[in-house]
Amino acid sequence: MVGFVAALGVELARGTGLAAQVAEGAGVPWFVATASVLSLASLVPLFKGVTPESRSAGLMTSDAEMWNGRFAMLGLVALAFTEFVTGGPLV
Template sequence: MGEVYHAHDLLSQISDGGAQWFLGTSILLSVASLVPLSKGSRAEAKTEGVMNANAELWNGRLAMLGLVALVVTELAKGSALI
């Protein structure tokens, strides 16, 4: 998204403070994905409620597919998505 607004490539974004944002976001999302485990649930368990292990498993799978689709789309297009 930064490529569209600022016309900077990925390496420029990382050198302009993007590494800290990436690291912080990665830590936050990693901790959030451990919520079902902290409640004693396993990924295969069938628990109740919104934040259950099965929903977390599917959210992770869909997120991975979305990232792969984004990369493939940008490679096919030869530029940023937007």
């Protein structure tokens, strides 16, 4: 979800498409750092022996988070496909 929102935010701010953002390479260190920190942070409960199902309550269940991630990936693919078809940024 962070990647999709970040890509859309850069498009709104700079007017560059997803392909141009990747080709530019300026955000790669930020992407790697953010992905590393978030990945490590998500593994901490696992190392402590806490399962996602045991912490699920109300709207924030492990299934809801899985669907949220799937829709974010679908949105990122749709963004890239739309830019490929139109030949320019979405916004």
